[in-house]
Structures are given as C-alpha cells and as structure tokens.
Amino acid sequence: MKLSIQRYTKLFALFGLLVSSSLAYSQEADDDFFAFEEEEFIENEIADPFEPINRILFAANDKLFRVLLSPVIKTYRLIPVSIRLSISNFYTNLTAPVSAVNALLQLDVPNMASEASRFGINSTVGILGLFDPATRWGFEQDREDLGQTLGHYGIGHGFYIVLPLLSFSSLRDTTGRLGNAYLNPINHIWDPELDDWIVYQGLDGINDLSFQVDNYVSLYDSALDPYVFFRSAYLQTREAAVNR
Amino acid sequence: MKNRTAFSLLLSLALSLTVGLITPAQTFAQYSTPTESVQSMLDTVFGMLRSPDFDLARDKESIDEAVSVAFDTNTIAQSALAANYRELNAEQRAEFEVLFFDILKNTYIDRLDGYTDETVEITGEEIDGNRGTVKSLVYTTNSSISVDYSLRQRPNGWFIFDIIVEDVSLLSSYRSTYRSIIRRSGIDGLLNDLRNQASELE
Numbered sequence: 001m002k003l004s005i006q007r008y009t010k011l012f013a014l015f016g017l018l019v020s021s022s023l024a025y026s027q028e029a030d031d032d033f034f035a036f037e038e039e040e041f042i043e044n045e046i047a048d049p050f051e052p053i054n055r056i057l058f059a060a061n062d063k064l065f066r067v068l069l070s071p072v073i074k075t076y077r078l079i080p081v082s083i084r085l086s087i088s089n090f091y092t093n094l095t096a097p098v099s100a101v102n103a104l105l106q107l108d109v110p111n112m113a114s115e116a117s118r119f120g121i122n123s124t125v126g127i128l129g130l131f132d133p134a135t136r137w138g139f140e141q142d143r144e145d146l147g148q149t150l151g152h153y154g155i156g157h158g159f160y161i162v163l164p165l166l167s168f169s170s171l172r173d174t175t176g177r178l179g180n181a182y183l184n185p186i187n188h189i190w191d192p193e194l195d196d197w198i199v200y201q202g203l204d205g206i207n208d209l210s211f212q213v214d215n216y217v218s219l220y221d222s223a224l225d226p227y228v229f230f231r232s233a234y235l236q237t238r239e240a241a242v243n244r
Numbered sequence: 245m246k247n248r249t250a251f252s253l254l255l256s257l258a259l260s261l262t263v264g265l266i267t268p269a270q271t272f273a274q275y276s277t278p279t280e281s282v283q284s285m286l287d288t289v290f291g292m293l294r295s296p297d298f299d300l301a302r303d304k305e306s307i308d309e310a311v312s313v314a315f316d317t318n319t320i321a322q323s324a325l326a327a328n329y330r331e332l333n334a335e336q337r338a339e340f341e342v343l344f345f346d347i348l349k350n351t352y353i354d355r356l357d358g359y360t361d362e363t364v365e366i367t368g369e370e371i372d373g374n375r376g377t378v379k380s381l382v383y384t385t386n387s388s389i390s391v392d393y394s395l396r397q398r399p400n401g402w403f404i405f406d407i408i409v410e411d412v413s414l415l416s417s418y419r420s421t422y423r424s425i426i427r428r429s430g431i432d433g434l435l436n437d438l439r440n441q442a443s444e445l446e
Binding site: 228231232239 | 424425
C-alpha cells in the first residue's frame, strides 16, 4: 500500500469537495430513503461451490482476451462496419429457430410465429441471413434459449460456472447451451472438420467483440473484485431475460 | 449480441456516472422532472463530445461540471454498501466515498473518446413517490440498447443514482462486489482493498 504525497493531496482535495457539498446540502432524509431502497435490492446470489476453479478460468479468459484477442480485434475492426454487420446477421439468423422452438416451449405463440417468420424472411430475402429485412417489416428479434425456458418453468441456476473461452454460465444455462446447439440448423446441414469448426465459432466471437468499444477492460479495472462483478452482471442479465 | 453490446453501453454510462461523481453538485441543479434531469445531462455531454474541436484533455473539466449536476453522489455511495453502510463510522464513510469515486473516475474518465456515434432517445418516464425512472434507447451501429436511469427526488430536483443497461444495474453489480469483500475481510478489508486499487490506478 503506497500512498504518495501527491495522492494524499488529491484525496484531501476531493474530501474537501465532498465535505463542502455535504455542508451545502442537508442529508437528513438519507436514512429513510435507504431503508426503502434495501428491500428492492436484487440479491443476485448464486451457489458457487467451484469458485476457486471458476476464478482460475475467469483469470485465464481475461488473459486470453487481453493478450491474444485484443490485438486481433483491433486489426479485425479494419473491416467495414457493413460487412461486420452482415456477418453478425448471419450468425444471429441461425439462432432464430432456437428462439422459435423455445418460445413454443414457453407457450409464447406470437413470439414463436415472429421468430419463425424472421428465419423464413431473412434466410431468403435476406440472402442466407446476411441482411435483416424482417426487423424492418415489424418482426423484431426477441431471443429465447433453452436456459430461459428452464428458468421460465422455475428451474434455478443450480450453480455458477465459468466456461473456458465462452465465459459466464450456470449449470442450467450450460445444459441449455447443449440444447441450443442441437436446435441450431447449422449443426444439421454442416459436418465440419474440427479446425473449420473452430474458425466458424471464432469468427462469430471476434466479430461480435469487434462491435464493443474497449469497455470490458474499464469495467474489469474498476470492479475491485471483477469476478464477483461480472457474476452479478451475468445473473442480472439472465434473470431479466427469463422474466421478459 | 444485444447482451454483449450491453457491456459497452454499461461502460459508456458508468463513465458519465463517474464523471458526475467528481464534483457533487446537488447544490446547484434545479430539474423539476426526472426526464428533464437526464435529458439535460445527455444534451450537454453529447453536445460536447460531438463538437468538432472536442479535446478530452482540455474539456475534461467542463464535462465533469456538466454531468455532475445530474448525479446524487451521496445516495450512490450508500447504495453501493447497502446495509453495511450503517456499520461505517463517519470517517470511514468519507474515506469510502472518496476512494470509490476516485477509482471510478480514474478508470473511466480517459475513455470518453469514441462515444460519438450513439444517439439516444428517451422513451418513457415513471414516477413512484420520491423515486423516478427514465427509460431510454441508445442506438449504436448495430443495435439498440435499453438504458434506464433511476432517480431520486431531493428538495432541489431529481438526481440520478443508478444506471441500468440492458437489465444490468451498475450499482447492483458494484454492491455485490463490495458485499462479498466485506463478508470475507470486513469493512477494514474493503477499505484496504480500495486504497490499494486506488494507488495502483494512480
């Protein structure tokens, strides 16, 4: 713990600011507000019996991202946005059948019809899914996956899992992934060699990441315990996806 | 795609959040509705970022100032610690606030560049007592992302205390982190970790 003089000065300056502002502003109502707030906190907790292993995998994924993927993505961004968008559309289109089946499993017929229509329209008019005319025609994407379906019927996460390369998941959602892969039509029309498959999956991932400004690093660096931070973010995302 | 892009937005907003934390400015804002408060903050910040002669190094301070009027730093600090906030004595509370905001600021402030392509549309407002929510959609190159602002009414207006990007609450994520550290090593442990992190970022 090295607190330099410069740092002390800075802390002091900030402290001064905070103090002066709290003097200028009365805070008496704070405790009331706070009690009311507490009830609403989403206690996004999950069993994490494999935390030590998960932490190792999380750290490995992070290293991989920073050391290996970051430079690749930087170069990959030289590809024009329109092309990257089409690549993204292509992969997304292949998940429409997954969404349609899961919407049906959740007895959400309108969404099933919408996702099925999306797949039909974008695979044909949208040239194998490279374009997304369906959204323009009013069929908005509403993704569903098997993890969401299981959640819909009250099945909990089980426990938290960090997947190598693929990042955050849970027992329920990992199980869901296997089912999703089965429902993805690509796996029925194409039987690739391992290296082709890796290229295919890798392109999906890198293309996807290329749309992000380098924000992951900021979140990670500000989080104090990034492992818990991202676990919480994952749970919140999935929770909302199930309840939608 | 949507969820992953969400992180990018979470960031860009965390950013505006932190910028706002530097000068707590409940003292001089007068926004009478939640939407007004959010809209005004967005207009000012995006206006500056998009100005052709924008220079982050030079304009940092004016951005600080513009954003800070919209945020409720005190509520943010309390919420980040939840029930544990009560266990802190006055000195620890002050130190926590300084460290928390300092870290956020150091992490995000220099990443303001590159947020010029997004457009924001405010899509709704809900008010429940002294709490308000402003819903918005942010349009990026390839998708739209939902961003909700939670606001709290103070005697002198409405102030943001949380940003929820694609269902992920920034505050809630920080809270989980701090709770887990406090559980493991107590409040002293948390403050210690924050001190270390702050000096690392320096």
